[in-house]
Amino acid sequence: MSQLLVTSYGDPRGSVSLDRAVPVVLGADDILVEMEAAPVNPSDLLLVRGDYGVRPSLPSPLGGEGSGG
Structure with a gap:
């Protein structure tokens, strides 16, 4: 299983x-x-940019929505 992780705050590309x-x-x-x-x-x-209002401890999983079965 894979996941997206926020590794630092800033430009999402890096x-x-x-x-x-x-x-x-x-x-x-x-x-x-x-x-x-x-x-x-x-x-x-x-x-990811650090502009959301909360800053979880890093690294942190990214994404809060999804669908599955």
Whole structure:
């Protein structure tokens, strides 16, 4: 599984990387959903530039929307 990571704040062309995600250990009440699509929204670009209003600790996963099954 891959994920987009914000590695630094600034120009999105140099501040985001595509990395392998650490496998998640599921608990008894958890389910795993396979992502089929995940957009990059304007709010994601604002976050990468440091202009969104919050600055998570880096590196940080990027994206808050998606669809899967």
